[in-house]
Amino acid sequence: MPMIDADGCLLNVSVEGRDGGPTLMLSNSLGCTLQMWEPQMKALTQLFRVIRYDRRGHGKSDVPPGPYSMERFGRDVLAILDDLNIEKVHWCGLSMGGMVGQWLGANAPERLDKIILSNTACYYADPTNWLNRIKAVKEGGLASVADTVIAGWLTADFREREPQITANMKAMLLATPVQGYLACCEALSTLDQRALLPKIKSPTLVIAGRHDMATPLAAGELIRSQIPRASLTIFDAAHISNVEQPHAFTDAVVGFLTQR
Ligand SMILES: O=C(O)CC1=CCC(=O)O1
Numbered sequence: 001m002p003m004i005d006a007d008g009c010l011l012n013v014s015v016e017g018r019d020g021g022p023t024l025m026l027s028n029s030l031g032c033t034l035q036m037w038e039p040q041m042k043a044l045t046q047l048f049r050v051i052r053y054d055r056r057g058h059g060k061s062d063v064p065p066g067p068y069s070m071e072r073f074g075r076d077v078l079a080i081l082d083d084l085n086i087e088k089v090h091w092c093g094l095s096m097g098g099m100v101g102q103w104l105g106a107n108a109p110e111r112l113d114k115i116i117l118s119n120t121a122c123y124y125a126d127p128t129n130w131l132n133r134i135k136a137v138k139e140g141g142l143a144s145v146a147d148t149v150i151a152g153w154l155t156a157d158f159r160e161r162e163p164q165i166t167a168n169m170k171a172m173l174l175a176t177p178v179q180g181y182l183a184c185c186e187a188l189s190t191l192d193q194r195a196l197l198p199k200i201k202s203p204t205l206v207i208a209g210r211h212d213m214a215t216p217l218a219a220g221e222l223i224r225s226q227i228p229r230a231s232l233t234i235f236d237a238a239h240i241s242n243v244e245q246p247h248a249f250t251d252a253v254v255g256f257l258t259q260r
Contacts, residue, residue, distance in 0.1 A: 016052075024092060154239075155237065
């Protein structure tokens with residue numbers, strides 16, 4: 001896996017799949033590494049060259065001091081594409097990955113082909129939840145918020161049915177560097193990309209989870225309504241819908257990216 005330099009921050013990047021095929025870039029949720037996409041990889045690598053990466057502050061990437069911002073995360077993606085000599089990619093980002101996709105779609109439209117914005121928001125009306133989470137993590141580490149976060153990621157039904165997957169997701173969250181996690185929460189506490197959405201001209205699919213409390217269905221509907229010609233698909237899932245509904249998620253991604 002190459003480590004790619006983005007303004008002095010080394011980012012852990014993985015490139016797999018079909019050589020010479022269209023390229024699809026996957027972008028993670030807060031507290032997740034590129035491993036979050038494992039349920040999709042077998043199918044996606046048969047059709048696409050798939051780029052995954054650990055966002056700065058996460059996984060095997062560097063953890064430079066904050067503040068971070070969606071612009072910073074977007075420029076990290078452009079550094080990866082430049083380094084790999086890739087002009088244009090399809091984008092699939094979940095949660096923060098979807099927020100980075102919004103930034104790129106509006107600010108670097110020449111680098112994105114089709115865009116999938118999954119379980120995401122363009123702003124938070126009230127930053128209190130993020131400020132509370134920052135305080136809790138500063139005081140008690142990620143362990144102090146992990147069960148609440150996991151309850152937002154996966155429905156109770158799924159957690160009961162799939163204890164091993166749930167435990168793996170929790171371990172991934174708990175392994176996140178605290179400084180990187182906090183710097184991302186700070187970026188989320190001031191997020192407001194509402195003005196960017198009408199500037200996105202790429203074909204866009206918005207995915208939302210019927211049981212997603214972190215970025216509710218209404219947040220997905222707002223994004224859909226503001227991006228010209230965007231469509232919305234809803235899954236019976238909480239926040240991390242690609243893990244909770246892996247087959248439906250993969251089918252939606254493949255269907256959207258391969259339709260003419
Ligand atoms: O991890 C969470 O609590 C939910 C979330 C919001 C933005 C993001 O990337 O994840």
